[in-house]
Amino acid sequence: MTALLTVKNLKFKRKVRKNWWQKAEKFVIGPINFELNAGETLAIIGDNGSGKSTLANLLAGVVTPSSGQLLLNGQKLRHRNLKQRSLNIRMIFQHSKESLNPALTVGTILDEPLKLNTNLDARERKEKISTTLRQVGLLREHAHFYRHMLSDGQRQRVVLARALILNPQVIVADEPFAALDPSVRSQMVNLLMRLQRELGLSYIFISHNLGIVRHISDRVLVLQNGKVIESGKTDVVFNWPKSDYMKKLLTAHQSLVLSKLLD
């Protein structure tokens, strides 16, 4: 059985040069290899600047990889073919507020991907929008709302609805809970897990919060300076970490949980 998403030797290089007589700084990510099965959650953890967000952008097709390939159900994903990609891989950005257009209603925002990627007529699109809104726990009337009329949690739900509306197989979420309050965050975690159970979605999930990573992910990928330094099942990585970085991270987390900061 082939995995849902296979990433083979994915590499990304960028040279940053401020002045043309200066030596260029190199920024390299990869080679990255992993497989994601249907209904699984893969969490990516790492420092700031370790290339987590770039990896997410590579998967979602925002950035072109330098080499390597992405296979979806054994079929190669071409970078130019955005329609094929957006029907299967969708992304949720970190700041839900900034990623919604303030001048459009929620209904129009959700209508756009349908217009661009499907052949549905106006009535079917409207139907689809209202079912998706109800799926993420909003009402049909929210389609007439603008961005500023919604609360943080509702905005996050709209962003999730935009990701879900094309019935994707993989959702890439870049720190979806970082800006949310604790009680709203638990609601969102529950919602994401319910959708995974019902629709068999796979998530690629980027987060700082080790508690939540441990709770919702099946496998973990640890990045440092663009290289994968550790990967495996969540409980294996969390109980028997191999790399120094992961050990350090876990000790820091444990010391916070057990309140043994200063003894």
Next chain:
Amino acid sequence: MPLLDIKNLTLEIDTAGGRVKALDKVNLTIDESEIRALVGESGSGKSLIVKSIVGAINDSWTLTADRLNWKGSDLLAMSKEQRRKITKDDIAVIFQNPVSSLDPTASLGEQLEENIPDHLVGKGWFWQRQEKRKQIVSRQLHKVGIKNHELCLSSFPHQISDDVCQKFMIAMALVSEPKLLIADEPTMGMETTIKSQILKLLSRLNQNRNLSILFVSHDLLAISSMCHSMTVLYCGQTVESGRMTNLRKRPLHPYTKALLDSAPSFSKDLLPKSNLSALDGTIPTLQHLPIGCRLGPRCPRAQKECVKIPAPRHIHNHYYSCHFPLHRPLK
């Protein structure tokens, strides 16, 4: 005598829809060399409390309080100069969003040197004073864990990364050797390793220098690891306050329980991918505040009486305001 004693602090804001009570009878005390946490979600008025303590409030807001005492002297009754002197010498604030609260037109070195009080520099010729200032600045930066201090001091706020900026804010707050440090979300968006470094730094300062800290945050993991006592705020009302250990072991208010349950790292017996317990709905906006206990519409234990504001009750030092608290027999 407590260092800071706030009783029934009420802050009213004039909006288009009429006058709104953004803070409703908030009580808060900070003892000497105590770390107190102020917990609440966004929009609960945490930052407003910080602003009212340091007096940085808007002219159109009305602030009333039964007590707003700093070491026994009333902050509201004293003259502007006196109050400013206290806030300058004894209270330091680490603001939210470090990048936007620093001056973008001055280098970080200039901003930090400006904050050094004169008595620390001492007397001498101007070059000696300059030398001394440089020394203090670099020592302070090393203390908060910025290794490359030369580079940091010569750069502008937009040139350095977010977490260095945050550490720099902490250095800037500590350079005047205050008695009370108000840290408004000091570890937001930080990674776990850096976060635990910063928390260790703060708790070491608390032990060595008797620094009192008001730790404003919604990160319960950070709070429970370092704070001695905790005040929980919901929509501008204090719902519960007391010792950290008591609150964690036996929360009396349903909201405190919901907050504690929302951090999955606390519960060991939680199965992976099981549902987390969460309150329904979201925090009401200032224009649509419910009457009585403001948690009412979201509370799982709400009953008819909850439309009246519950009076604060207490068991020893554990204050709570709820008609139907958890773990207590009903009357």
